[in-house]
Amino acid sequence: MSEICVVMAKEEYEPWRHVFDAAALPVRYALLEDADTAMIDGVPHDARTLPANVVWMTVQGFRGPLRRTIKHLLENAPDLKWVHSIGAGYDMPILQDVLARGVRLTTSHSNAISISEFAMRSILGRFQQVEERRVARENKEYPRHDFREIYGTTWLIYGAGAIGSNISKRAQAFGVHTIGVRRNPTGTEPFDEMIKPEQVADHLGRADIVIMSLPGNAETANLVDAEFLARMKPGATFVNVARAGLMDEAAVLAALDSGHLDAAILDVHTIEEAWLYRKERMDDSPLWTHPKVDLTPHAAAHGSGRYVRTVDLFIDNLRRFVAGDPRLPDEV
Amino acid sequence: MSEICVVMAKEEYEPWRHVFDAAALPVRYALLEDADTAMIDGVPHDARTLPANVVWMTVQGFRGPLRRTIKHLLENAPDLKWVHSIGAGYDMPILQDVLARGVRLTTSHSNAISISEFAMRSILGRFQQVEERRVARENKEYPRHDFREIYGTTWLIYGAGAIGSNISKRAQAFGVHTIGVRRNPTGTEPFDEMIKPEQVADHLGRADIVIMSLPGNAETANLVDAEFLARMKPGATFVNVARAGLMDEAAVLAALDSGHLDAAILDVHTIEEAWLYRKERMDDSPLWTHPKVDLTPHAAAHGSGRYVRTVDLFIDNLRRFVAGDPRLPDEV
Numbered sequence A, B: 001m002s003e004i005c006v007v008m009a010k011e012e013y014e015p016w017r018h019v020f021d022a023a024a025l026p027v028r029y030a031l032l033e034d035a036d037t038a039m040i041d042g043v044p045h046d047a048r049t050l051p052a053n054v055v056w057m058t059v060q061g062f063r064g065p066l067r068r069t070i071k072h073l074l075e076n077a078p079d080l081k082w083v084h085s086i087g088a089g090y091d092m093p094i095l096q097d098v099l100a101r102g103v104r105l106t107t108s109h110s111n112a113i114s115i116s117e118f119a120m121r122s123i124l125g126r127f128q129q130v131e132e133r134r135v136a137r138e139n140k141e142y143p144r145h146d147f148r149e150i151y152g153t154t155w156l157i158y159g160a161g162a163i164g165s166n167i168s169k170r171a172q173a174f175g176v177h178t179i180g181v182r183r184n185p186t187g188t189e190p191f192d193e194m195i196k197p198e199q200v201a202d203h204l205g206r207a208d209i210v211i212m213s214l215p216g217n218a219e220t221a222n223l224v225d226a227e228f229l230a231r232m233k234p235g236a237t238f239v240n241v242a243r244a245g246l247m248d249e250a251a252v253l254a255a256l257d258s259g260h261l262d263a264a265i266l267d268v269h270t271i272e273e274a275w276l277y278r279k280e281r282m283d284d285s286p287l288w289t290h291p292k293v294d295l296t297p298h299a300a301a302h303g304s305g306r307y308v309r310t311v312d313l314f315i316d317n318l319r320r321f322v323a324g325d326p327r328l329p330d331e332v
Helices: A010-023 A067-076 A093-100 A112-127 A130-138 A162-173 A197-206 A226-231 A249-257 A270-278 A306-322 B010-023 B067-076 B093-100 B112-127 B130-138 B162-173 B197-206 B226-231 B249-257 B270-278 B306-322
Strands: A004-009 A027-032 A037-040 A043-046 A054-057 A082-085 A104-106 A154-158 A177-181 A193-195 A209-212 A237-240 A263-266 A293-295 B004-009 B027-032 B037-040 B043-046 B054-057 B082-085 B104-106 B154-158 B177-181 B193-195 B209-212 B237-240 B263-266 B293-295
Touching (some): A010 A306, A054 A067, A054 A306, A082 A306, A093 A104, A112 A162, A112 A237, A112 A263, A112 A306, A112 B112, A154 A162, A162 A177, A162 B162, A177 A197, A249 A263, B004 B306, B010 B027, B010 B306, B054 B306, B082 B093, B082 B306, B112 B162, B112 B237, B112 B263, B112 B306, B154 B162, B154 B197, B226 B249, B249 B263
Parallel strands (some): A004 A054, A154 A177, B004 B054, B054 B082, B082 B104, B154 B177, B154 B209, B177 B193
Antiparallel strands (some): B037 B043
16 A cells, blocks of 8 residues: 555545545545454455545544544544544644644644534524514514614624625625724735724624634633623624634623623523533533523534635645645634 | 695604714604604694604504504695605505605615525524424433535526525525526626526526525515425425415415425515505414424514614715705615
8 A cells, every 4th residue: 555545534535435446646545444453455454553644624624433543543544644623623632632643634624614514604683682572473463673783893803814805895785884803914815804803892893793703722721701702892792713722701791781781692602612612511500501602512513615715725725735735724 | 834844653753862962954754652742842733734844754654553543644744855764665655645645655675684684594503404303302301313515506586686695695605506586687786697588587497495585576476386385495494574365375385395495484475464454464374384384473673773874874875865966865
């Protein structure tokens, strides 16, 4: 087996076999059938001793029965050169360990479209009082209450990468004024204004909506604390589609309960972290029933088109990797 | 009273007094306090014999205690020259009668922004299964089901005026391909493609979403019938934010029940018509509980910003009218 060995879950390969076939790359695909066995060209191999050079890190790598096997390969495969992750973030310990081993890591922005659609839906839904509408319909009532428009509002989007940019482009089409936050702006971000992180405190009071769309790491931990929230405009809405660790969740709840903030749209929070990373339930969390909280379980990235985009992206990256490209797109 | 007499509900004038004051137009405002009395410069007058030259036809003209008085003025005021209506449509009998009397009529597109936000929210909400998410949250479940993206879908928008154009601009920012339908295109419509009404039958099968945003009148009555629906793409979503009369409602329900269509987003329908025009309840309508129907009571135009836009538009028109402009913007 002199060719590059690319490891992935068989389940993730099968639906896209035609796409991999069409790419006709000079690699061997090692397809994990279960925790013990991988198929290479139809022949079973011991999964834990695969000569992995590349691992396509899909959702199977983070959860489910293949997780331990994939983790073992990431930690032990002697000739592992590159891991491509399906997510935009790389704060998870398993990916941090890969980086620490000197293995190349690329992330995937194929989620940006999904997350931006999700954010727009959530914000419009809050402003248009979908819950009140649902109850009115159930009671066969005919209310025609005014709803808040996003037209003419100002949004501060903290993180102006692919996700923040996709949100901004959509919001701008609604007549929203967008302020992007980025440490090192390229000058091509699709925002009405760009500011630096150190300027955020001075601009928070202008924003009707504040959206977190930046990586979660030690530097950004608890970025949204009581002081941050106090600087936000009264009646503003807070949106977190990035990482729970970016915010002091208790402080967010306090800002809602005091009446300072109107709503929080939380796709990431302590409940989902406890569940996704530790399979612990948090049935007593006040988030479940808080009327000012829109709660979803880290689901914003789950748009129907993300897989075909992610496969296209991986194959494009794989082609570059095979060709010896020294720096892949979105390489960390 | 040699100046132009402008009649409107006092309730509609008061919040915008500063705007009318700032405009400083050489007119007298006759402010209807109730069905019998109008105040002109603080002096009460008999509402039914006002020398009305202009009527600002707000929601009070269509509904509520002032309705009959306003109707009386529209039918009898001998020097009535111009009526400005807050809505985009002019199919209502009271406005048709005004036109028949030779009085000038202008309509208002200040609703277009509201309706486009409403349509985008409704479509994204359907695609993202908000009802399933709500139930999951109620049950403290952690589902991360895929949702349909609008990215890459095709929308046929029947009616490419202000409302259809505002929807198209927003949808395009999401990566939607838009097809506009208009009898006499100006060439400046913000759509990816423009077609004529007679071409619609050939293009219906391409659209994942079909949106009605055209006037309701004798010519467009029952435009959406069984044949129209049969030509739609299987699994498509039908959206009506215009007039109930545009569609054969029973045929729409049949197309949903057969499984041909995925969903119908109906802001206009027989229930709202019966209620708004005849104050009749239709509590037995299958629409109330149909799981494939999103039902709202002609509420799409009720965005928070529509009034300030409508006042600005009316004052702008009033300035032109005073100046003797022979053709006002959006004059029917």
